[in-house]
Amino acid sequence: MSRFVLITPNTDFDQRLRQAVAGGLPGSVQTFFTSVLPADPAELFGALNQEQLEVLILGPDVPVEDALRLATVLDVQLPELSVILVSELDPGFVLQAMRSGIRDIMSPAADVAQIRVMLERACQSFASRQRTMEPKQPGSPKGxxxxxxxxxxxxxxxxxxxxxxxxxxxxxxxxxxxxxxxxxxxxxxxxxxxxxxxxxxxxxxxxxxxxxxxxxxxxxxxxxxxxxxxxxxxxxxxxxxxxxxxxxxxxxxxxxxxxxxxxxxxxxxxxxxxxxxxxxxxxxxxxxxxxxxxxxxxxxxxxxxxxxxxxxxxxxxxxxxxxxxxxxxxxxxxxxxxxxxxxxxxxxxxxxxxxxxxxxxxxxxxxxxxxxxxxxxxxxxxxxxxxxxxxxxxxxx
Ligand SMILES: Nc1ncnc2c1ncn2[C@@H]1O[C@H](COP(=O)(O)OP(=O)(O)O)[C@@H](O)[C@H]1O
Ligand SMILES: [Mg+2]
CATH class of the missing domain: 3.40.50.300 (P-loop containing nucleotide triphosphate hydrolases)
Structure with a gap:
């Protein structure tokens, strides 16, 4: 099951993201309506329900520096997690965001179909990182x-x-x-x-x-x-x-x-x-x-x-x-x-x-x-x- 967590004060974006998931992605969405990001991921994990977190979506309308800081910590603690930043980012910032462990950047104006494609890709890369981190079985299944x-x-x-x-x-x-x-x-x-x-x-x-x-x-x-x-x-x-x-x-x-x-x-x-x-x-x-x-x-x-x-x-x-x-x-x-x-x-x-x-x-x-x-x-x-x-x-x- 895919599991999505969204942190944003923006209810309109929350609606679009929920529609994107309802349109065929397994798993549910948990939203924290705030622009304040947790300084320590432990705070976030404490507030989650049981399902495994696969994709964390930060924004719109959260401070970009805080998002990058959180992504950096998560990249070490939970490297398989896919973190998406929703922001109209200056192109000069993209590389820095990627280096912080942000896997993808989405425009706050993205429509339902665009959000869905990006979430799908994020789930896919979660799965593949999880797979690469598991010790490979000899003769593991090949496509x-x-x-x-x-x-x-x-x-x-x-x-x-x-x-x-x-x-x-x-x-x-x-x-x-x-x-x-x-x-x-x-x-x-x-x-x-x-x-x-x-x-x-x-x-x-x-x-x-x-x-x-x-x-x-x-x-x-x-x-x-x-x-x-x-x-x-x-x-x-x-x-x-x-x-x-x-x-x-x-x-x-x-x-x-x-x-x-x-x-x-x-x-x-x-x-x-x-x-x-x-x-x-x-x-x-x-x-x-x-x-x-x-x-x-x-x-x-x-x-x-x-x-x-x-x-x-x-x-x-x-x-x-x-x-x-x-x-x-x-x-x-x-x-x-x-x-x-x-x-x-x-x-x-x-x-x-x-x-x-x-x-x-x-x-x-x-x-x-x-x-x-x-x-x-x-x-x-x-x-x-x-x-x-x-x-x-x-x-x-
Ligand atoms: N079953 C079919 N009925 C009608 N036209 C076909 C059929 N299969 C392929 N074509 C047409 O034949 C042309 C060549 O097909 P293509 O798939 O590009 O061949 P190839 O890759 O082997 O060169 C294309 O215009 C395609 O639309
Ligand atoms: Mg051909």
Whole structure:
């Protein structure tokens, strides 16, 4: 359970914060209506009810110096706690606030949705700090790393990756990150209508690769309760990112998130192979045309020879179309593996790419939605627990 404590004399902000929590965050809010902050955290703890405190929100309308002083003490006594300062802070002060142990700064004018995103992030970072402070069990659970691959471009990898991420966001809110490893021409940002401040370039810097909290500061929050790490804005930067850095990045993210969804560039470039090595699951996408089906066949053959195929495979036939001149059986016999999920060609999908809103984000009624939901379900722990036999059951088209 999340537990929020707010200290402020501002009743209007208290109302907004309560609405933000009521809109879907577990746990309750306890407010102290005062502008006087306790000098000693013990005073605060004495006044709390039993639930564990995860996020402490200071302000609006409390003295900033007092807030920083309290944050400094808490940073030592209760380092996993997330302290948020609500203040119109002079930019020159931000660094000082962060050094004092303030984890985030919120504008007093923030609306309910903005408050909710920030509280979610604060809970998430509480959980991850708590996890890092617990002694790591050997073989502690790692998230699934789901890579979406195809030898050919334009078959729907990005469409499928963004929909998997958005779909999984419903199973594990804030427990999903999508990473765009089509480093040169990636379009996850456009597919999710994001304008990211930071990209993979920042996420592979030494400071981020040594500290997962720094890494997480470079992720972009998406309204479907998922995180995104988008491709560099300038394709030139892609050349400076090495396969080793990509491997390390995915390893780190898998420690922090239940699901890491990876979109890739067409073919089997070095970066893609480095990603494949970290994948627990590979989603292989083919269209319903001869070049794309043959391409998948030879791609899988090469990887099999190199012993690079991840344990769990999902073959997706995208843009399935009964008028293409090929049948599902033709596709299966050429690929040499059963088709696990079939997604029909759909206008709603093409339209969703242009709007930057994946079809699984909205309640769109469309045959493609059914296929995409089936695919997402394959990563649901309850489905997997019973799936050994039906993992590759033939799809009916
Ligand atoms: N099932 C589908 N029906 C119709 N259009 C689709 C479908 N899947 C993908 N598309 C469209 O095909 C184009 C290429 O898809 P994209 O996901 O970018 O492919 P890739 O990442 O493999 O290059 C996009 O415009 C997308 O909207
Ligand atoms: Mg793509």
């Amino acid at each position: 699934l790393v789901i890579g979406v691959f195809s030898p050919k471009g334009g078959v729907g990898k990005t469409t499928i990756a963004t929909n998997i991420a958005v779909g999984l966001g419903k199973i594990a809110p804030m427990g999903v990150v999508i990473v765009d490893l089509d480093l040169q021409f990636g379009d996850v940002a456009s597919g999710l209508y994001l304008n990211p401040e930071h990209t993979v370039t920042d996420a592979v810097t030494p400071s981020a690769s040594q500290d997962s909290l720094v890494l997480k500061a470079f992720l972009t929050v998406h309204p479907a309760s998922i995180y995104a790490l988008c491709a560099p804005k300038d394709p030139v930067e892609a050349d400076e990112i090495s396969p080793e850095q990509v491997g390390r990045l995915l390893e780190q993210l898998a420690q922090e998130f239940q699901y890491v969804v990876v979109d890739t560039a067409p073919g089997l470039p070095e970066i893609g192979l480095a990603a494949l090595e970290q994948c627990s699951d590979a989603v292989w996408v083919t269209g319903m045309d001869v070049p794309s089906v043959r391409g998948l066949r030879s791609g899988l053959d090469i990887l099999r020879k190199l012993n690079l195929l991840p344990e769990t495979r999902h073959v997706v036939l995208n843009m399935a179309d009964s008028k293409s001149g090929l049948s599902v059986q033709d596709v299966e016999s050429t690929v040499g593996a059963p088709v696990d999920v079939s997604i029909p060609r759909s206008k709603a999908v093409a339209f969703s790419t242009n709007r930057g809103i994946p079809v699984l984000q909205e309640a769109v009624k469309d045959p493609a939605v059914k296929g995409l939901k089936q695919l997402v379900e394959r990563f649901n722990p309850t489905w997997r627990a019973t799936a050994q036999r039906k993992m590759h059951r033939r799809v009916v088209v």
